[in-house]
Amino acid sequence: MENSLLNRIGVPRLIISLFLAFLVAAAFSYGLPMGQIFSAMLTRFGMNALLVLAMIPTIQAGAGPNFGLPFGIICGLVGTTLAIELDLRGFPALFFAIAVSIPLGAVAGWLYGLLLNRVKGQEMTVGTYMGFSIVSLMCIFWLMAPYNSPEMIWPYGGEGLRVTVVLDGRMEQLLDRFLSFSVGSVVVPTGLLLVTALCCVLLWAFLRTRTGLAMSIVGANPRFAEASGLNVNKYRMLSSIISCAMGAAGIVIYSQSYGFIQLYQAPLYMALYSVSAILIGGASLQRATISQALIGTFLFNALLVIALPVANVAMSSDISEIMRVIISNGIILYALTRKEVGGDAR
Amino acid sequence: MPGEKVQGVTLDVKRGEILGIGGLAGQGKIGIANGIMGLFPSEGNVRKDGTPLPLNAPRTSLDSRMAFVSEDRRGTGLLLDNSIEFNIVATATQVQNKFLGGGFPSMIDTKQVTDYARRMIKELDIRCTGPTQFVRRLSGGNQQKVCIARAITLEPEILFVSEPTRGIDIGAKKLILDHLVKLNREQGLTIVMTSSELAELRLVCDRIAIICRGRLEGILLPTDSDRDFGLMMAGEYHNFHRKEAV
Structure with a gap:
């Protein structure tokens, strides 16, 4: 029993937390x-939370982490670009984008x-490549899409969307600033965190309904599920629908906080970040x-946020991009090769 | 069928009896319960109280108040990485909407689940650290008790039990058989018990059907002679008696 606390936290999370604490201390001293x-x-925690929560339905239904998340993310991007095309601003733009994204994502x-x-x-493999293809x-x-908003199309030529569309004055940091307050010099993005909390409560409630339980049963043991009269494919399908819809809404929330939407190749690796975050979480x-x-x-994004400035100061040269890639991909590699992944540990 | 086939079986199960299905391993006897419960593709006619049951539809079988304790304990019978309490109630939440609280959305009532699980743990003497222990950590016998608890939770009229004592210790064996008899005597539960162990069938059953080479060889009483059981299990009963008649 003496190491039960350690077991509950898990060695990987302990190491990452210690590393994080070390970086925080280093940042202080610099x-x-x-x-x-x-x-x-x-902010980054709030931005990414819904995209990471989107992994839960498919994992619970036995389909593994949703590597096809870019499919859902693209639906969210379509929703956001439509909101801009219609020249919406403020909360109407945000709500419109989310309202369009969710059914498309579904x-x-x-x-x-x-x-x-x-x-x-x-x-996992098929999902990754499907994401890439989409x-x-x-x-x-x-x-090719017939968008006309001058904020989005290439300034020259006048056809096709830009790689990065600025959300300035439309929905940039709308949720972040909602009810936002400061503690010392720390700005708390209240609206963003409230939305995250709301999503958690909804997901929590859903997982405890009869349908949510059925999804977990299907994931835990498909043979058992069949013997309990459940249609395995139906619940796997449902999990994929929910996950992609969450991904679609998630990217709208992500983008409003980020201040830009990134099109073209940008959604390519979004699934990987979410997958590694949830795996690191245990x-x-x-x-x-x-x-x-x-x-x-939190661990994944906190590390990402603090590692860059610390590395920059410590190395006294501009290697931030290299460090960012090493750190984020290192975390992914670590998370995917983690030994304790698998059921028999207990 | 699960690796073995059974065909041309015509069998009546009487209300309130314990019917044994016996025979040597691999002769096809476990196919009967699996087929009726819709777990493996099958064809034919099944009637319960005169009402025909569609085959290959697990949900309909469950809705017709039949429950099944599978011989494939770890593969079909349990959610190994879930708690004992969830294993016990899982099927009932899905088939009968039990243990779901009122209100919207209707969520699982954890308190009710835990209370019920504690009662079952006590009743069936499941040796565990508590209702939230993972089933994987239990011994085979205790896992089997969880399977039986799950089946009883459905309050069936007919309970199919396949190989209930395979691979479990002698104490648990006795407890499980005693409990099955108790359910039968006290609640009038009809039980169809499939087992490779003739001795235990003769101990608890009212009648014993013997399956040989995928066919029903005959039905015996537990008091019939060892010779008849031996002949039936070898598939020589009818040959032998024909010769005797000549």
Whole structure:
């Protein structure tokens, strides 16, 4: 019993937390602006939380982490660009974008679910490549789509969307600033965190309904589920629909906080970040909880936020981009090769 | 069928009896319960109280108040990485909307689940650290008790039990058999018990059907002679008696 606390936290999370604490201490000693850093941590946590929570339905239903998340994300981008095209501003723009994104994401999830039910056991690889293909396919869409808003199309030529569309004055940091307050020099993005909390409560409630339980049963043991009269494919499909819809809404929230939407190749690796965040949080490929998703999102993003400035100062040269890639991909590699992933540990 | 096939079986199960299905391993006897419960593709006619049951539809079988304790304990019978309490109530939440609280959305009532699980743990003497222990950590016998608890939770009229004592210790064996008999005597539960262990069938059953080479060889009483059981299990009963008649 003496190491039960350690078991509960898990060695990986302990190491990452210690590393984080070390970096925070280092940042302090270098005299970095801690207020800014902590604000950025909170904001990035809120930005990514819904995208990471989107992993839970598919993991619970036995389809593994949703590597096809870019499919949902693209639906969210379509929703956001439509809001700009209609020249909406403020909360109407945000709500419109989310309201359009969710049904589009659900349709994407349905299509993705059709695919997933044909490739049981290989969801991760197939999902990754499907995500890649969709992102590439959508590059053509972004070029050809008949958008007219001068804020989005290329200034010259006048056709096709830009790579980065600025949300300034439309919905930039709308949620972040909502009811926002400062503690010392730390700015708390209240609206963003409230939305995250709301999503958590909704997901929590859903997972405890009869349908949510059915999804977990299907994921835990498909044979058992069949013997309990459940249609395994139906619930796998449902999980994929919910996950992609969450991804679609998630990217709208992400973008409003980020201040830009990034089109073309940008959604390519979004799934990987979310997958690594939830794995770092202690989820396995078969089982994930909301708290694991939240812990993982925080650790992953906090590390990303603080590692760059510290590395920059410590190395006294501009290697931030290199460090960013090493750190973020290192975390992904670590998370995916983690030994304790798998069911028999207990 | 699960690796073995059974065909041409015509069998009546009487209300309130314990019917044994016996025979040597691999002769097809576990196919009957699996087929009726819709877990493996099957064809034919099944009637319960005169009402025909569609085959290959697990949900309809469950809705017709039949429950099944599978011989494939770890594969079909349990959610190994879930708690004992969830294993016990999982099927009931889905098939009968039990243990779901009122209100919207209707969520699982954890208190009710835990209370019920504690009662089952006590009743079936499941040796565990508590209702939230993972089923994977239990011994085979205690896992089997969880399976039976799950089936009883559905309050079935007919309970199919396949190989209930395979691979479990002798104490648990006795407890499980005693409990099955108790359910039968006290609640009038009809039980169809499939087992490779003739001795235990003769101990608890009212009648014993013997399956040989995928066919029903005959039905015996537990008091019939060892010779008849031996002949039936070898598939020589009818040959032998024909010769005797000549």
